Amino acid sequence: MVGLSAGEKHFIQGGIAQDLRTDGRKRLDFRPISVETGIIPQASGSARVRIGATDVIASVKAELGKPNASQPDKGKVSVHIDCSATAEPAFEGRGGEELSAELSVSLQRCLLGGKSGSGAGINLSSLIIVEGKVCWDLYIDGLVVSSDGNLLDALGAAIKSALSNTGIPKVQVAVGASGDEQPEVDVSDEEFLQFDTSSVPIIVTLTKIGRHYIVDATADEESLMSSAVSISINRRGQICGLTKRGGAGLDPSVILDMISVAKHVSEQLMSKLDSEIAAAEAMEEDS
Amino acid sequence: MEVDRADGRTANQLRPLACSRNVLNRAHGSASWSQGDTKVLAAVYGPKAGTKKNENPEKACIEVIWRTKSGQNGKAEKEYEMILKRTLQSICVLTVYPNTTTSIIIQVVHDDGALLPCAVNAACAALTDAGIPLKHLAVAICCCVADGGYVMLDPTMLEEQNMKAFAYLVFPNATMCVLSDAATLVDGEPKEHGVITSVTHGAMAVDEYLLCLERGRAATAKLSDFLRRSLQSQVPSGQLESA
Amino acid sequence: MAGKTPTTYSPSPRLKSKPAKNDAYDSVRPDGRGFAQCRPAFMRTGAVNSASGSAYAEFGNTKVIVSVFGPRESKKAMMYSDLGRLNCNVSYTTFASPSRAQGSDHKEFSTMLHKALEGAIILETFPKTTVDVFALILESGGGDLPVVISCASLALADAGIMMYDLVVSASLSCLGPNLVIDPINEEESREDGNLMISCMPSRNEVTQLIITGEWSTPKINEAMRLCLDACTKLSTITRTCLKDAASSTQD
């Protein structure tokens, strides 16, 4: 991690206090976002998102599986994030393991919502083929290629674009499969039905430095963070997940107006991301 | 009540003993010990610097590594390792090489009953071969108790399994010393009657256990002088068939 | 019983999940409590005397033991740091939950416990050393993490670790329109959303907040208000428990 001298720290904090950050952005501005979809051919859906210098790749693989016994009418989704050593020397060997476990858990929490399935970004019941016997298993893998802060938002956006690029093959179930043995299922590889990602939330992380909080913090700003709140908000403005990271305590009222700010910022980010995805899809069609 | 044994031995007769020392050239000390078909190879890697975590640096530390013939180390092997470590700790002079670790590797070549006693004897022979300072040697024997309360020594695997109970006993070996007998008595009993280690399996009456102690002590006299003869012989790796 | 133990299954019937959307949410909960009523809390310090500080907590039938091993030298691999370190570990017993295989999420609990306590402990008072906080969940009756966090802060106080304030934690489930405080296993398995807050009551600071499921902002406000006053009630119980422990050692 780049070491910051006391002078630099003071400089960054002073800047934020006057709503002017080192790279010229205001407190609530995002860095330029660029999205590419369909970059991994053998995955069902994939996307690469670059926010400033942070660069992440997400891929979605759909495979046939058996629903677990406690929820026979729902498919399964598993999120796994991997921090490659190219992003930071600290991620070498097992260094990045703790951070990637933490990222996987918060992403899983934001995507799957409550136990009864409400607020889930992905509608698990739509993944069912034969109740109790065969369903789709979605394996979502994220890879951090280069890290300059704000990993969670970048991964959230990458997963949302990868899901919108995902095609689930159409499936015929052989009739007459009685009893409890696995029914015969054939998967056609031409027609794909598009995955509906309307309710997939996006994640906005607000980092508190001194008395103010900023959006889309770079690695330097993150090293000054006293605490951070990541809020995932879906298109309808509902909050689908919230995690307060970082050590120092926060006053409840501060958290509440952080939530309102995040809702306001997420609308801009949502529209920007949708246009980027549409552009990437269009660019992918004609290439 | 004479119970004949499958291999025709009498109750107190041990299986043929064989001990050869200095069988491995890289180890500081090594010995192979076999009682009948049970054969164990022990290697000692001399006092190495440093002790393991939470071990007492003022004393030497003994580390036992048990290699089974095949497969993984289960709970039984862990227990053997702990018992062997405690037994050897009580016979080694730990204060001579403080802050060092002596590792003893036990490789089971073949197991046909009474495995732990055979390992103890092999470890003692290997320690003497490596020249580690010892207070006295340890001699181990397995006595099993038949249903009628009848005690037999050095059972094979088969006998061990279908007998009511069995006990592994470890005694210090008989010392020949110039002091008069009275001096070596410890509260009325000769020193070598003290039990270093005792592990029993299966239920038996208390006096059956005391009978095992008697028989075991009688057998250790024979074992001790076999051990002494095999150690004294100039040719360290001579195969000496027991009496 | 040699060799691989044969695979076994538990004969108890699968927890038949009640129809998820029974609209008429009965106003009384399965165990007879009101919506804003917490489970009876029993806490005691000094449960493990070979630890430098320990506590036992029983909320309804969630039973937890936490033991703290006072500032001791950290693992050799750690670099020098002039701030003390906190090392947390939460584990379940095999019989904690009805089905044996459960309890896989306790790795996640360890990091959450670490984040909840991190803000409250004055790390500068024990530089270069580590404070180990180990928790064992004896029986899991629902809402396990909040009980572990409150019990851990009590154990830290018992061990004499300098803290800004005691950390207490409460969780709340949203079942359809109702906000249900301190949920039990059954309610948690069919909740639409969950809010868990851990805070320092006298400083009115939130050290950790985790929300899952779909929430609107007004609902979050009300849920946080409910949780915070449950925390203040809980903190009075914790303080009285500490006072009794201190007074009993004097006389």
Place this chain on the structure above:
Amino acid sequence: MGLPDAAGDLSSEMEVDAFRRLFPLRFHERHLAESIRPDGRPVGGARDTSLALGAVGSSDGSALAKIGSTTMLAAVKMEVMTPLSESPEEGCIAIEFHMPPICSPLVRPGRPADAAPVVAKQLNDTIVSSGMINLKELSLVSGKAAWMAYLDIYCLDADGALFDAALLSAVAALSHLRIPQVSLNDDGRVVVVSEEGEEKIDREPVNKEKRKLNLTNIPFSLTCVLHKGYILADPTAEEESIMGTLVTVALDSSDQLVSLYKPGGPVLAHTSVLKDCVELTKKRTVELQKILAEAISDMDLE
């Protein structure tokens, strides 16, 4: 603190706990000279023992045993298994001893304590060789279904004599065990007959009468420490670590010697010493049987 002129009266100037930490062996030996121990017990006296049955709700049988401050929690969970081909009539018992990191400063999370598998093996040998459980009682439908009893023992506080407390809690948990009523449903799976409502009346329970295991000759044990001719019963962790020679004698109710376990140690155990240990264990077994009987009787009152 004056210069220690003579080694003898060094202790008079230092306060007691500094002396205890610096010279633990001499501290204990001064107590033994007056044949008492630092916590006031006589040399042969055991610590006060308490037993609480039914400590864990989510298991079929459980018990919390406390000997002094050594605390053990044992719980039994019953699961159904298909019996092994060579013993179709018999169920099975799996005994597991855990030392979680909360019980002692020496245990680190992730790496199991090295004493744990040894105590687990000892427990397994003692319970199996005492023949206290007749595995045939665990059978449901011969050849098709049988009980697998998972007995898990957790050490909540390790302060010496772990084996005694573990064995006591295991035995108490097994005597508190209540086997759930089960019946075979249509596709051959064993399902608990839920007490409140009999869904299908036609399936009569398979094991109506067997509700409790009858345990014959229950084993109890006592650990003693041998030191310079003294036999200290029921040592604390400190005494165990200073005086290294431990002898654990396990007797069952008909005074059969289930196990005599002496893993090495500097002091040699002569026959007379072993006899005294067995006598102490006999007295201790009577005490423990009384405690267990009380615990079971007031548990039946509930």
